[in-house]
Amino acid sequence: MSTTVAKDVNELFNPEVRSEIDRWIAKYPPEWKQSAVMAALRIVQDDNGGWLTTELMNDVAAYLDMPAIAVYEVATFYSMYELKPVGKHKICVCTNVSCMISKADNIVEHLEKRLGISFGEVTEDGRYSLKEVECLGACGGAPMMQIGQQYYENLTPEIVDAILEGLE
Amino acid sequence: MANEVCLRTLDLERPWLLEQYQSRGGYEMLKKVLTEKTPPDQIIEEVKKSGLRGRGGAGFPTGLKWSFITRNAPGQKYVVCNSDEGEPGTFKDRDILRYNPHQLIEGMVLAGYAIGATRGYNYIRGEFWEPYERFEQALEEAREAGYLGENLLGSGFDFELHAHLGAGAYICGEETALLESIEGKKGQPRYKPPFPAHFGLYGCPTIINNTESLASIPMILEKGGEWFSDIGVKNSGGSKLFSISGNINNPGVFEIPMGTPFSQLLEMAGGMKDGRQIKAVIPGGSSAPVIPGDQMMELTMDYDAIAGAGSMLGSGAVVVLDDTNCMVKVLDRMSYFYHEESCGQCTPCREGTGWLYRVVHRIETGQGRQEDLDLLDDVAGKISGKTICALGDAAAMPVQGMLRHFRDEFQYHIDHKRCMVGAG
Ligand SMILES: Cc1cc2nc3c(=O)[nH]c(=O)nc-3n(C[C@H](O)[C@H](O)[C@H](O)COP(=O)(O)O)c2cc1C
Numbered sequence: 128m129s130t131t132v133a134k135d136v137n138e139l140f141n142p143e144v145r146s147e148i149d150r151w152i153a154k155y156p157p158e159w160k161q162s163a164v165m166a167a168l169r170i171v172q173d174d175n176g177g178w179l180t181t182e183l184m185n186d187v188a189a190y191l192d193m194p195a196i197a198v199y200e201v202a203t204f205y206s207m208y209e210l211k212p213v214g215k216h217k218i219c220v221c222t223n224v225s226c227m228i229s230k231a232d233n234i235v236e237h238l239e240k241r242l243g244i245s246f247g248e249v250t251e252d253g254r255y256s257l258k259e260v261e262c263l264g265a266c267g268g269a270p271m272m273q274i275g276q277q278y279y280e281n282l283t284p285e286i287v288d289a290i291l292e293g294l295e
Numbered sequence: 296m297a298n299e300v301c302l303r304t305l306d307l308e309r310p311w312l313l314e315q316y317q318s319r320g321g322y323e324m325l326k327k328v329l330t331e332k333t334p335p336d337q338i339i340e341e342v343k344k345s346g347l348r349g350r351g352g353a354g355f356p357t358g359l360k361w362s363f364i365t366r367n368a369p370g371q372k373y374v375v376c377n378s379d380e381g382e383p384g385t386f387k388d389r390d391i392l393r394y395n396p397h398q399l400i401e402g403m404v405l406a407g408y409a410i411g412a413t414r415g416y417n418y419i420r421g422e423f424w425e426p427y428e429r430f431e432q433a434l435e436e437a438r439e440a441g442y443l444g445e446n447l448l449g450s451g452f453d454f455e456l457h458a459h460l461g462a463g464a465y466i467c468g469e470e471t472a473l474l475e476s477i478e479g480k481k482g483q484p485r486y487k488p489p490f491p492a493h494f495g496l497y498g499c500p501t502i503i504n505n506t507e508s509l510a511s512i513p514m515i516l517e518k519g520g521e522w523f524s525d526i527g528v529k530n531s532g533g534s535k536l537f538s539i540s541g542n543i544n545n546p547g548v549f550e551i552p553m554g555t556p557f558s559q560l561l562e563m564a565g566g567m568k569d570g571r572q573i574k575a576v577i578p579g580g581s582s583a584p585v586i587p588g589d590q591m592m593e594l595t596m597d598y599d600a601i602a603g604a605g606s607m608l609g610s611g612a613v614v615v616l617d618d619t620n621c622m623v624k625v626l627d628r629m630s631y632f633y634h635e636e637s638c639g640q641c642t643p644c645r646e647g648t649g650w651l652y653r654v655v656h657r658i659e660t661g662q663g664r665q666e667d668l669d670l671l672d673d674v675a676g677k678i679s680g681k682t683i684c685a686l687g688d689a690a691a692m693p694v695q696g697m698l699r700h701f702r703d704e705f706q707y708h709i710d711h712k713r714c715m716v717g718a719g
Pocket residue numbers: 348349350351352353354355357377378379380381382465466467468469470471503504505506508509684685686689
């Protein structure tokens with residue numbers, strides 16, 4: 128019989144991840160640990176190279192005393208969670224109206240050509256992935272993109288090149 | 296009369312620091328209220344007098360909203376700030392979080408005092424990492440200075456405040472979806488009633504206000520409701536942050552009196568780029584019906600004027616389009632957005648946004664049929680007013696607006712399988 132041994136909740140995640148999740152749990156009423164699920168998913172995703180495995184989601188569920196299905200629901204509802212591997216640098220390009228009329232198309236085309244991938248794909252070496260995103264609330268700097276936590280605004284193909292060359 | 300309320304510290308070198316905020320009288324209002332034990336009703340009265348209407352898009356009077364809370368009812372109450380800023384075209388709350396986070400904190404504590412709430416959350420969209428960090432840093436400073444926590448400045452009043460980060464979902468800007476999201480669930484709007492004032496966060500009485508609404512409170516109380524009201528015009532008190540973007544020279548956020556002529560705002564934003572002609576303006580975020588450029592040039596930026604032109608001031612997000620833009624392409628992109636972001640709970644919205652997108656998209660790609668224009672009108676009409684939340688209306692209104700003003704461009708696409716504008 129193949130049974131999965133229930134993990135000890137206190138052994139889930141590494142200490143930094145655990146303490147970061149605990150910091151979020153402390154923000155909410157004690158009976159509402161579940162409120163920390165969005166933060167917990169983000170934290171474990173970052174720690175796992177940018178994407179969530181089923182095992183990680185199950186661990187989050189165990190850690191927060193939630194049914195696993197409730198965690199999957201959250202992970203699939205919000206667009207910033209990734210359920211498949213992404214590049215080391217996830218490049219999110221806004222194509223909504225203000226960016227579109229400020230020539231976001233050129234930026235997308237340039238990135239696709241330079242990286243040899245389209246939206247939703249990862250480069251073979253795993254360095255980059257491309258994602259189309261909705262308005263990121265920075266339309267004054269259109270066209271714009273986000274890589275990691277950073278916004279890059281007023282883009283031109285030349286600026287995009289310089290940004291990519293500056294990444295680790 | 297620019298930058299007098301939410302952006303009043305913008306000229307300082309590092310306005311997000313406590314010490315800099317205090318150098319402009321920051322937290323003085325909170326100190327005064329706490330030491331004088333100002334009656335909460337007096338605060339709500341002042342906010343009512345100010346004519347402040349919700350800056351998140353719906354324009355509901357803030358003071359009136361606060362008065363729906365039964366202050367003396369037992370149990371926890373909450374103040375929730377909506378910094379989800381997802382309405383396409385809007386980018387003002389980001390600047391408040393980055394440049395004036397302390398004024399937002401002060402506003403939230405004052406709101407808590409006024410409604411008898413001792414806890415608050417600020418829901419910040421997940422992509423706003425830099426603004427989130429600024430806000431967290433400000434929270435820490437405020438806690439250290441005794442403006443947050445227990446027994447504030449010895450007054451006996453407690454207020455604790457935290458940031459909650461979203462994770463990418465436009466619908467979480469809708470207030471009840473936002474509450475669900477804080478509770479650790481999918482962001483699906485709740486049926487109303489009950490309204491959040493009675494059944495809000497964790498089932499407790501809650502007020503939800505936009506970042507700009509709450510950040511306006513300290514100045515309203517310091518200078519008086521009448522002062523604020525007088526900055527603006529009838530039915531549109533105060534100044535307002537306008538996020539202006541598109542085909543213009545100097546896009547950005549401008550805090551100017553309500554009732555300022557649009558032509559003046561356009562001038563502040565550097566005028567049209569490359570000397571192009573103005574074709575159209577989306578005056579209040581992408582769900583606001585489009586207004587033709589020449590008509591817009593005659594309008595003032597306030598609730599009544601924009602509503603009078605068949606649109607809405609919304610979140611004050613102004614997208615300026617020049618004559619090189621194909622309106623079918625613009626609507627195609629907007630319809631895709633609403634279709635993508637529908638939470639899928641109600642059939643008219645889930646199915647209707649899909650129809651709108653597919654039909655606009657086939658017109659855009661030269662596959663349109665003659666009956667499609669009536670079909671669009673029909674589908675939009677079937678969504679409006681028949682859904683749990685306002686996303687359905689937000690999807691329908693831009694379609695109706697485009698067909699009202701630019702029907703000929705859609706017709707041209709159907710007849711000629713290509714754009715009327717440019718070579719496209
Ligand atoms: C689909 C949808 C998205 C919304 N997005 C936002 C938003 O990003 N920010 C915001 O403040 N209000 C947003 N709202 C409005 C809120 O539901 C709510 O009215 C507002 O936060 C109340 O605050 P106010 O009265 O201070 O404006 C949205 C509404 C809908 C229907």
